[in-house]
Amino acid sequence: MLELKNGVDILAEVGGVKTIEEARAVFRKKMDQESLAKIDRIESEEPLLRIANAIAMCDPERAWVDTGSEADLAQIRKWSIEKGEEAPLAIDGHTVHYDLAREQARLVDQTFYIVNPDEKISVLAKKTLRDEALAYVKRWMSGIGRGKRLMIGFYTRGPAGAPATIPALEISTSTYVMHSANILYRNSYGTFDDEVRRTGVFFTNVHAEGPNREEDLPHARIFMDRSWLTTFSMFCTYAGNTLLMKKGNHRFAVDLATYYGRGKMLSEHMFITGMSGPGGRTTYFAGAAPSGCGKTTTAMVGSDFIGDDLAQMWIAGDGTLRAVNPERGIFGIVADVNREGDPYLMKCLREPGTEVIFSNVLVDADKVPHWVGNGEEPPRKGSNFQGEWWEGKTDAEGRPIPISHPNARATLSNSAIGNYNELAAEDPAGVPIKVITYSGRDSDTMPPIWVAKNPDHGVVIGASIVSAATATEVGASGVKRQPWANAPFIPGALADYMTAQFELFNSVALRDKPIMSGLNYFLTHGARGGEGTKLLGEKRDVKVWLGWLERRAHGDVDAIETPIGYIPRYEDLKVLFAGIEKEYPRELYDQQFSFYIDNIVARIDLQEEAYVHGDVPPQLFEVYAEQRRGLMALREKYGAIVTPDQLAEAAA
Numbered sequence: 001m002l003e004l005k006n007g008v009d010i011l012a013e014v015g016g017v018k019t020i021e022e023a024r025a026v027f028r029k030k031m032d033q034e035s036l037a038k039i040d041r042i043e044s045e046e047p048l049l050r051i052a053n054a055i056a057m058c059d060p061e062r063a064w065v066d067t068g069s070e071a072d073l074a075q076i077r078k079w080s081i082e083k084g085e086e087a088p089l090a091i092d093g094h095t096v097h098y099d100l101a102r103e104q105a106r107l108v109d110q111t112f113y114i115v116n117p118d119e120k121i122s123v124l125a126k127k128t129l130r131d132e133a134l135a136y137v138k139r140w141m142s143g144i145g146r147g148k149r150l151m152i153g154f155y156t157r158g159p160a161g162a163p164a165t166i167p168a169l170e171i172s173t174s175t176y177v178m179h180s181a182n183i184l185y186r187n188s189y190g191t192f193d194d195e196v197r198r199t200g201v202f203f204t205n206v207h208a209e210g211p212n213r214e215e216d217l218p219h220a221r222i223f224m225d226r227s228w229l230t231t232f233s234m235f236c237t238y239a240g241n242t243l244l245m246k247k248g249n250h251r252f253a254v255d256l257a258t259y260y261g262r263g264k265m266l267s268e269h270m271f272i273t274g275m276s277g278p279g280g281r282t283t284y285f286a287g288a289a290p291s292g293c294g295k296t297t298t299a300m301v302g303s304d305f306i307g308d309d310l311a312q313m314w315i316a317g318d319g320t321l322r323a324v325n326p327e328r329g330i331f332g333i334v335a336d337v338n339r340e341g342d343p344y345l346m347k348c349l350r351e352p353g354t355e356v357i358f359s360n361v362l363v364d365a366d367k368v369p370h371w372v373g374n375g376e377e378p379p380r381k382g383s384n385f386q387g388e389w390w391e392g393k394t395d396a397e398g399r400p401i402p403i404s405h406p407n408a409r410a411t412l413s414n415s416a417i418g419n420y421n422e423l424a425a426e427d428p429a430g431v432p433i434k435v436i437t438y439s440g441r442d443s444d445t446m447p448p449i450w451v452a453k454n455p456d457h458g459v460v461i462g463a464s465i466v467s468a469a470t471a472t473e474v475g476a477s478g479v480k481r482q483p484w485a486n487a488p489f490i491p492g493a494l495a496d497y498m499t500a501q502f503e504l505f506n507s508v509a510l511r512d513k514p515i516m517s518g519l520n521y522f523l524t525h526g527a528r529g530g531e532g533t534k535l536l537g538e539k540r541d542v543k544v545w546l547g548w549l550e551r552r553a554h555g556d557v558d559a560i561e562t563p564i565g566y567i568p569r570y571e572d573l574k575v576l577f578a579g580i581e582k583e584y585p586r587e588l589y590d591q592q593f594s595f596y597i598d599n600i601v602a603r604i605d606l607q608e609e610a611y612v613h614g615d616v617p618p619q620l621f622e623v624y625a626e627q628r629r630g631l632m633a634l635r636e637k638y639g640a641i642v643t644p645d646q647l648a649e650a651a652a
Helices: 010-015 022-031 033-039 045-058 072-082 130-141 173-182 192-197 215-219 247-262 296-302 345-351 457-463 495-507 540-552 570-579 587-593 597-611 617-638 644-651
Strands: 062-066 094-097 111-115 128-129 149-157 164-171 203-208 221-225 229-235 265-268 269-274 282-288 305-307 311-315 321-324 329-333 354-361 381-384 387-390 409-413 429-440 449-451 466-468 480-481 513-518 560-562 563-569
Touching: 010 045, 010 617, 022 033, 022 045, 022 062, 033 062, 033 409, 033 570, 045 130, 045 164, 045 203, 062 072, 062 094, 072 094, 094 269, 094 345, 111 130, 128 321, 130 221, 130 229, 130 495, 149 173, 149 192, 164 173, 164 192, 164 269, 173 329, 173 354, 173 409, 203 321, 221 247, 221 540, 229 247, 247 265, 247 495, 265 540, 269 296, 269 311, 269 429, 282 296, 282 305, 282 540, 296 429, 296 540, 305 381, 305 540, 305 617, 329 495, 345 409, 345 570, 345 597, 354 570, 429 457, 429 466, 429 540, 457 513, 457 617, 480 597, 513 540, 540 570, 570 587
Parallel strands: 062 149, 094 354, 111 128, 111 221, 164 203, 203 229, 282 429, 429 513
Antiparallel strands: 149 164, 221 229, 265 311, 269 282, 269 305, 311 321, 321 429, 329 409, 354 409, 381 387, 449 513, 449 563, 466 480, 560 563
16 A cells, blocks of 8 residues: 655755745745735645755755646747757747757666565556655755756646546746747646645656756666655656656656545546547547557547546546546647548648647757658758768767657647537536547557447456557667556556456446446458568548447447457448548458467467466456456367358357
8 A cells, every 4th residue: 555655755855845834935935926826816825835845955046836727838939949948949839859869768777666665566667766756866966957947837637627637836947848838738837726625736847958968868867756746857858758747746646536535537648539429419539559559549549528638537426437537738749640540730831820849859940840650741951869970870879860860849729620529528417428449559460449348348348459669769679568548657556456347347336337348450461371571450430430439339230259358240340441432342351350379378378377476356367267267269170260150159
């Protein structure tokens, strides 16, 4: 069990501010009259003490308060250009930011949970003892803000008043971090006291980039203090390492849901989107997928987009599963974003009217940004994440340097996106989730879509995601298990998190249970009797897969029962493909939905082997055993490859 406020409070220990009177003295010393007037409007003493300790620790030249007013937002944008953290682009409101050349993604080997002795923590996580973290923070963050401006922002991770919304402080010397925070999160300066009183908790995030030099990167650390809900980030620039309201605070939210809201709440690495269905209804989906597995693309297919990355979920009094997006913007990978597959995003990225921060893309002589896969003719030279770039440029190992980094990003507000449903997204009651999807990157095993037989089978789909490593993590490689696409962000024991999943989805309070399904967009011709690595599907097929799930959730379509769950019938898919003006040959259906039994069983073996040494709930192994028995019975009757017709015959 996670115990809050257990052990020494590192921020208070290094900052040394113990009383509200001492905090006020720090404010008077470091703030001008305007910021003093702003901070005086905050009444909650605990947040004030944490702000004062952050100021005392970093020792900036000045501390400045961001209220979220138009004047304050404009001031941060102006400072970021003047400081050089961003540069203006050709379209008004578009800027570009470059991270350090060797820091283009999350620094997984320099990210640690701060733990107390004998505290349980995920086996997938790195940890450091509290006294070691205290010594490191004291050495490297004391005075790190000297000569700089330290900015303080007040935010909520979700609509104010939503049961799963938690307020957060963002404190940073980086104008890029604060600019990004103002796009991605709801500024709550005016309601921060009310939200702290309502929730009883808040998150604190302290970041300083230091001199912003490559040689300082080895000293970079991202520390997450679970007990005190506080993050420390130093000597780094990439938003995934610096804007800790995102994945840092997501980890804290996972902890709070797992240990203080078990069976009632979840904090998930999921998109939220609505799909229009027959009769004008809107059905809301939440879906997990590791980076690079189509999560943003899936979210954008919806008619009522809510969010592309995170979801805070709870069982409401009416028995539905409700969700809000803790963010209000996108920090999205731009690789392969183009007009054909992502028209809503491309309109924002290529036309005036949207505030956008690009990162680690190529900028040409006309100040136009370019990225890999944008569907346009690339320039022959420009500047990118490695400095000056020209066609044919190679790195120290002789490898070609692409025009943009694979993890190049764009930050923009959801409200700029054409299919965004702002009214639903800002409703503190959340949206009712009827469908949950789990996606991976699987070239040769699972069908494009399958639906769990019951909640236990659904939880097991989430527990069994596998994916290829992507560019979002420095130093990662190979094929990886990705439980719930959330495992890197689960601080406690995975068994505790899994138990919380089984309890919530089997809860008697959850009377309107969502259907739970697997998605796989990455089957190849070579894995299904053809040749090569070309995919059997394309981006626009996503609308069909979601459309079928929308109808399945309302009982409008039948399905074929199999040992791993329910798969669509050809006739239903053919109608949906016609709706996107695409032929869907029976041969393609048979390729996509035939079961290659040995591959599926090997996948189950992989999962069992990984979980057998953990103290995980027995339901997991019971589901795996049930699925294996059914698959082997199919193999004995039909052979190693079982067609959809044979699956239907076996289920009859």
